[in-house]
Amino acid sequence: MASPNDLQFQEFEEAAELLSADPGASTLSIPATNSPPTASGGGEDVKLDLSEDEEGQEESSELLGGQKPAGGFWTFEYYQSFFNVDTMQVLDRVKGSVMPLPGRNFIKHHLRSNPDLYGPFWICVTLVFSVVISGNISTFLSQKGDPTYHYRPQFHRVTIAAVVIFMYAWLVPVGLWGFLKWRQGTERQIGGYSILETVCVYGYSLFIYIPTSVLWIIPHDWVHWTLILVAMVISGSVLVLTFWPVVRDDTRVMAVATVATIVVLHTLLAVGCKLYFFQTAPIPIPKPTIHGALNTTKPH
């Protein structure tokens, strides 16, 4: 496949021309949950290329295989359509999030209009527990030499980590999706992503933090910061490569601002987790000797 960038650019133009020529033509659309149908035949439909390259054929046949959510939101089958993935597909998406190649849009290349909720949900859960457990081990290792240190499981951190990570992984994509739809309304932006795809790409982009948090057990500061840098570059580039084609049609300022906000929020999450859960400086324990003496005299 030669020069995917050119191919994508041609996709949008060709499809837009085709659509303007014949507004009533059938378009391949990604199932969107809350979008009112607009006059131009689904404003947020991704105009996939109906060209003859192999990838297009694969995508069309997959789409025509029936990816639309079945039934209303009160039926079980509706939610089952969000979990329509196999093991190999999930592994492939995880691999794609760890090795972003320029020109490979995660959503177009890996999701292929079959976004799932399995990946984002279980990656978030795993990340919560890996951050808490690794942080606990790292704190323990960094204070092993301290004779007054008494090991604590610090289980309350699970609640904090869960709230922070789930809010980031689910609210930020919704906010970004809303913002992009608003910009799409005012400016002419070809191709947006559905809310599910945005949540999906954010969820999978968090995967790199799981091995990073495990490696943060090594109690050296320079190791921590190097790992953060590497993880942020990889994870951030997945997000940037996904959203740049959508925002670059916007005005220069808005495009750069959007991408910068995405990167900054991602950075804040990584640095915040590192600073809160992995403290290499010893935690000040208030008056340990006096408490220790009191505890040994009190019967428990």
Next chain:
Amino acid sequence: MAAAEDSRPFAGLSDVSISEDIPVEGDISVPVGSSRRDDELSTLDEPVKETILRDLRAVGKKFVHVLYPKRSSALLRDWDLWGPLLLCVTLALLLQGGAADSDNQGGPQFAEVFVIIWFGSIIITLNSKLLGGTISFFQSLCVLGYCIMPLTVAMAVCRLVLLGVTGSVGFAVRLAVVTVSFGWSTFASTAFLTDSQPPNRKALVVYPVFLFYFVISWMVLTFSPSQ
């Protein structure tokens, strides 16, 4: 005459007489099979001890199935939630009395253990059903709950070890016990659950189970008594 003609077919009957000498006797027995069956099914009259023992025996039988997990459908067919409740309460109680319950740096509270076990089981069951599994909701809860038993046993062993041996030797023993029981739990639950999953998604269903028992093992291993 009409009356005479009418009585002619029955004329012979007037000669028949039932003498009082011939005893009329016999057995009229109404089959009581249906009511006897009702008696067997109705457990209303049995002593309370019998009722409780029956449930306890069912729970005990399932414990044995978890100890020697092979692909049997006993756990699935007659599911019950008494066993999981018993195990959950025991584990949560054993996890109490840990490091400094007063400040919030300690181990999980009773409610946190409950929430993790029950909500964890519910989420895993939902996940398996959403991926196309054919197991029913309560059957899956039953299996996941019963397979916590090795970890509860490990918790009891850990507390005993902490009473006697401390330091790195004690930690090594606890680590070994918890690792073995974690592997046992995961293996037992997958032995019961994998049959009902679609073939190309088995790993997707097994991974959350692995994570669930890993978190519980972590809670068991990091239990440190207050000093």
